[in-house]
Amino acid sequence: MTIYPMVRAAAALVLCLTLTPHAFAAILSYDREELPGGAVLLVKESHELPIVIIRASFQGGSRYEPVEKQGLANLTARMLPRGTQNRTASAIERLNDLLGGGAGTAAGRDFSTASIRLLTRDLKRGLVLFADVLRRPIFPRKELKKMKAQLLGSLQRKKDRPGYLADKAFRNRLFGLHPYGRQVEGLPETIRKVNQRDLVNFHRNRYGMKGAIFVFVGDITITRARNEVLDHFRDWKTQMDPPPEVFASAVDTGEKMSIIKIERPFKQSTIILGNRSLSRRHKDFYAARVMNYILGGGGFESRLMSNIREKMGLVYSIYSYFAAGMDTGHWRLMLKTKNSSANQAISKSIAEIQRIQEDGVSERELQEAKAFITGNFATRFQSSSRIADYIMAVERLGFPPDYAEKYLDIIRAVTKEQVQAAAKTHINLDTSILTVVGNLDEAKLKY
Numbered sequence: 001m002t003i004y005p006m007v008r009a010a011a012a013l014v015l016c017l018t019l020t021p022h023a024f025a026a027i028l029s030y031d032r033e034e035l036p037g038g039a040v041l042l043v044k045e046s047h048e049l050p051i052v053i054i055r056a057s058f059q060g061g062s063r064y065e066p067v068e069k070q071g072l073a074n075l076t077a078r079m080l081p082r083g084t085q086n087r088t089a090s091a092i093e094r095l096n097d098l099l100g101g102g103a104g105t106a107a108g109r110d111f112s113t114a115s116i117r118l119l120t121r122d123l124k125r126g127l128v129l130f131a132d133v134l135r136r137p138i139f140p141r142k143e144l145k146k147m148k149a150q151l152l153g154s155l156q157r158k159k160d161r162p163g164y165l166a167d168k169a170f171r172n173r174l175f176g177l178h179p180y181g182r183q184v185e186g187l188p189e190t191i192r193k194v195n196q197r198d199l200v201n202f203h204r205n206r207y208g209m210k211g212a213i214f215v216f217v218g219d220i221t222i223t224r225a226r227n228e229v230l231d232h233f234r235d236w237k238t239q240m241d242p243p244p245e246v247f248a249s250a251v252d253t254g255e256k257m258s259i260i261k262i263e264r265p266f267k268q269s270t271i272i273l274g275n276r277s278l279s280r281r282h283k284d285f286y287a288a289r290v291m292n293y294i295l296g297g298g299g300f301e302s303r304l305m306s307n308i309r310e311k312m313g314l315v316y317s318i319y320s321y322f323a324a325g326m327d328t329g330h331w332r333l334m335l336k337t338k339n340s341s342a343n344q345a346i347s348k349s350i351a352e353i354q355r356i357q358e359d360g361v362s363e364r365e366l367q368e369a370k371a372f373i374t375g376n377f378a379t380r381f382q383s384s385s386r387i388a389d390y391i392m393a394v395e396r397l398g399f400p401p402d403y404a405e406k407y408l409d410i411i412r413a414v415t416k417e418q419v420q421a422a423a424k425t426h427i428n429l430d431t432s433i434l435t436v437v438g439n440l441d442e443a444k445l446k447y
Contacts, residue, residue: 040395064205166272207238343445
């Protein structure tokens with residue numbers, strides 16, 4: 001066993017940590033090409049190690065499934081490697097293990113994704129498997145039955161988990177029938193309705209070259225990546241039927257906070273407070289990012305953690321974040337506390353929100369937040385897999401290949417006035433949802 005690859009990897013990590021954020025942003029640049037059939041190819045060459053990471057993205061997320069068959073997108077993605085026209089599920093699993101076990105498939109709310117990690121020497125064999133799984137699945141009934149049983153078992157185990165219960169209720173009240181209001185894995189009653197024909201049709205409609213994104217990171221040139229994609233996927237057509245209507249309306253909360261109380265005999269309360277908010281492409285996203293770092297996204301440096309957990313000792317954990325989606329999003333604050341402390345923890349959290357809205361932030365807080373966000377940027381991309389995920393996200397959002405540089409410049413330019421405006425505009429207590437899961441008799445909620 002040679003140690004040279006390990007030494008090179010360690011050296012690369014040291015180099016990464018010594019680079020300035022702007023220098024590292026330049027390293028994140030990549031090549032982009034549009035391919036025949038409507039796909040996009042993104043390639044980041046890095047010949048340090050003989051490894052290639054491949055991602056393929058399709059417009060096959062849960063937003064494209066019928067409401068009555070929630071979980072269809074997830075089932076389709078998870079069933080791709082469970083049998084093709086050429087291979088059984090066990091044959092696919094054996095070959096994947098032989099290639100390093102780096103293949104996987106998944107679906108989210110907007111997109112579905114397939115990935116594989118290969119040694120350069122295995123690239124051709126790996127891409128044959130990758131193409132077979134993506135293009136020629138047969139969704140065997142026996143395998144589908146097993147997969148549905150696994151999902152139903154997982155949902156059964158989750159039904160009394162406070163975080164799952166709170167998130168499910170919160171999303172449903174906040175987004176209604178919009179896909180962001182659903183659970184990607186579906187519901188027991190909708191999963192049971194999904195059959196083999198549904199998966200075949202969904203795959204035919206949502207998977208193909210049109211709208212696909214192929215990402216290659218590692219020991220490969222753009223010329224080879226282009227040739228490999230065209231060799232395996234050039235003639236891959238997709239039907240692309242019109243997607244189901246996306247309902248944007250949620251339950252109308254009026255001009256007051258909407259309260260959801262879920263009784264469970266837990267020793268602590270799990271609480272989510274939040275509201276609909278900006279999309280990832282909104283111009284205020286960057287100021288909101290800085291603002292939320294100061295409020296609740298900066299770990300022990302944030303106001304929520306410092307004041308409510310460390311000084312007051314009211315909560316076990318507390319944090320906040322913006323979940324900024326493709327066409328809408330939300331802001332949420334999450335905390336866990338003793339049932340008897342629920343009222344006080346909620347009221348103190350609201351007070352911190354109101355304080356940042358009314359008084360803004362100090363110059364020191366602003367500069368420290370911006371320094372952390374920009375300084376931490378490079379450490380987020382210490383692996384080829386994370387770089388591949390970043391490149392994929394940039395393309396999905398419609399941003400240019402040099403977005404990393406622009407992102408850092410915009411963060412550095414955020415002002416105190418923009419931070420306060422973001423707090424006022426994108427956190428709205430009057431139309432927020434408060435979800436509490438816990439022992440309500442002990443909590444004696446005043447909300």
